[in-house]
Amino acid sequence: QVQLVESGGGLVQAGGSLRLSCAASGRTFSSYAMGWFRQAPGKEREFVAAITWSGGSTYYADSVKGRFTISRDNVKNALYLQMNSLKPEDTAVYYCASRESRWYGVAGNEYDYWGQGTQVTVSS
Numbered sequence: 001q002v003q004l005v006e007s008g009g010g011l012v013q014a015g016g017s018l019r020l021s022c023a024a025s026g027r028t029f030s031s032y033a034m035g036w037f038r039q040a041p042g043k044e045r046e047f048v049a050a051i052t053w054s055g056g057s058t059y060y061a062d063s064v065k066g067r068f069t070i071s072r073d074n075v076k077n078a079l080y081l082q083m084n085s086l087k088p089e090d091t092a093v094y095y096c097a098s099r100e101s102r103w104y105g106v107a108g109n110e111y112d113y114w115g116q117g118t119q120v121t122v123s124s
Contacts, residue, residue: 017083055072093119
């Protein structure tokens with residue numbers, strides 16, 4: 001079993017920054033790809049960013065490319081999402097997810113374990 005716990009969400013003004021963290025436990029973190037997803041009120045969950053098991057390759061949704069950076073620390077068993085130049089449309093609950101593969105996917109159903117989520121609110 002895998003446990004994922006997100007933190008770092010909060011309220012920020014448009015143009016500001018936040019760094020989300022996801023602490024993983026329960027299996028060898030470094031062997032598996034990880035992703036970030038988000039869900040805004042009344043909307044479907046959407047892909048944000050993903051990273052391979054080693055951190056050597058990343059992929060971003062067009063809506064966050066150039067503003068968000070996904071990274072991981074396989075010694076600390078942690079996943080991060082640095083979010084800069086935040087916009088009100090980034091407001092959502094952000095989830096980290098783990099996939100039983102070394103290579104990332106972009107669909108939610110490709111991921112096997114999920115955290116409880118952390119709220120990010122961007123005010124205009």
